[in-house]
Amino acid sequence: MKKAIALLMGLTMAASLTACGGSQSTTATAAPAAQTEKAAEGDTEAAKAEEQTEAAKTEEKKSGNDKLVVGFAQIGQESGWRDAETNDVQWYAARNTDTIELTFADAQQKQENQIKAIRNFIEMGVDVIVFPPVVETGWEAVLTECQEADIPVILVDRGIDASAGDDLYTTMIASDHVWAGEQAAIVMNDLLEGNGKVVELEGTVGASAAVQRKKGFDEYIAANCPDIEIVDSQTGDFTRAMGKEVMESFLKTYSDIDAVFCHNDDMALGAIEAIKEAGKKPGQDIKIIGVDGVKGAFEAILAGEMNCTVECTPILAEQIFDTAAKLKNGETVDKWIMSADGVYTEDKVTQEVVDGRQY
Ligand code: GZL
Numbered sequence: 274m275k276k277a278i279a280l281l282m283g284l285t286m287a288a289s290l291t292a293c294g295g296s297q298s299t300t301a302t303a304a305p306a307a308q309t310e311k312a313a314e315g316d317t318e319a320a321k322a323e324e325q326t327e328a329a330k331t332e333e334k335k336s337g338n339d340k341l342v343v344g345f346a347q348i349g350q351e352s353g354w355r356d357a358e359t360n361d362v363q364w365y366a367a368r369n370t371d372t373i374e375l376t377f378a379d380a381q382q383k384q385e386n387q388i389k390a391i392r393n394f395i396e397m398g399v400d401v402i403v404f405p406p407v408v409e410t411g412w413e414a415v416l417t418e419c420q421e422a423d424i425p426v427i428l429v430d431r432g433i434d435a436s437a438g439d440d441l442y443t444t445m446i447a448s449d450h451v452w453a454g455e456q457a458a459i460v461m462n463d464l465l466e467g468n469g470k471v472v473e474l475e476g477t478v479g480a481s482a483a484v485q486r487k488k489g490f491d492e493y494i495a496a497n498c499p500d501i502e503i504v505d506s507q508t509g510d511f512t513r514a515m516g517k518e519v520m521e522s523f524l525k526t527y528s529d530i531d532a533v534f535c536h537n538d539d540m541a542l543g544a545i546e547a548i549k550e551a552g553k554k555p556g557q558d559i560k561i562i563g564v565d566g567v568k569g570a571f572e573a574i575l576a577g578e579m580n581c582t583v584e585c586t587p588i589l590a591e592q593i594f595d596t597a598a599k600l601k602n603g604e605t606v607d608k609w610i611m612s613a614d615g616v617y618t619e620d621k622v623t624q625e626v627v628d629g630r631q632y
Contacts, residue, residue: 344394358587365590454489469531516540
């Protein structure tokens with residue numbers, strides 16, 4: 274580019290000098306100093322303008338147009354929460370087609386599909402890449418490629434392993450999952466009055482939301498609740514079906530379960546089914562705490578079949594696109610844009626609250 278500008282400047286200069294000499298043969302001699310200087314200034318201005326236009330063209334070429342072009346590599350459709358996030362993002366983009374162009378990929382729970390989608394976005398020259406890393410590890414290569422392509426990356430709702438170095442992404446928009454686990458433990462301690470046996474339904478193996486919710490819950494219980502025992506903990510992969518399946522196996526193995534902590538509400542709803550089929554009363558014989566704050570959990574709490582959900586909002590689209598626009602404009606943003614979430618126990622859940630839920 275610089276070479277092209279230099280050549281262009283050279284040509285412009287030559288042309289302007291030739292014009293002085295050529296158009297008026299009588300001015301074959303050198304033009305007066307002032308005129309030469311003015312011509313040179315004019316050429317520099319022209320070259321600067323040309324350079325800016327070129328830079329704008331490069332930018333536009335990268336994104337194809339002056340809209341904000343975002344590539345979103347979604348994990349899949351494993352839970353009601355994930356669907357709510359997808360709907361919010363697609364709905365927001367559809368309402369802003371004059372300024373936003375969204376390319377959306379569904380990875381069907383597979384990391385290799387997310388990586389493929391991200392590589393496609395790089396090829397397309399999108400302005401910003403957005404994705405929730407299905408697991409914390411295995412992103413170094415593709416995120417380095419994003420850096421080399423000078424495309425900012427926004428992580429949403431999950432993070433990557435800190436040991437990979439946090440310069441591999443630009444910012445993360447997500448809830449505090451350790452906090453969510455701690456809040457669940459505090460409520461669990463209240464529900465059991467400090468004493469009981471608990472089983473844990475974990476999220477997707479290796480997902481930051483699962484790793485951190487477990488850390489927050491287990492560490493709080495270990496430090497503060499000497500008479501609460503976590504007798505077993507297995508993954509239900511954040512799905513309702515697997516949550517039910519694992520809860521069935523827990524009920525067959527342990528006859529004295531007092532409560533279950535589920536890393537998301539979909540697994541809690543599956544556990545409720547299993548508890549009922551085992552002839553026990555969910556929310557009473559076995560206390561149930563979930564995370565996410567999906568409407569199904571609020572309805573179960575209202576029905577007395579669940580005791581608490583710790584919110585983790587999936588309504589992130591406005592923050593995502595506002596942040597992406599700032600990054601396209603070269604602005605800097607915080608490394609972690611944290612969502613504000615609530616804790617909903619039975620005393621806080623009324624029909625009005627249920628009716629007012631956004632997801
Ligand atoms: C949380 C998100 C989790 C939800 C699950 O930010 O990554 O993934 O808690 C979803 O419901 O599957």
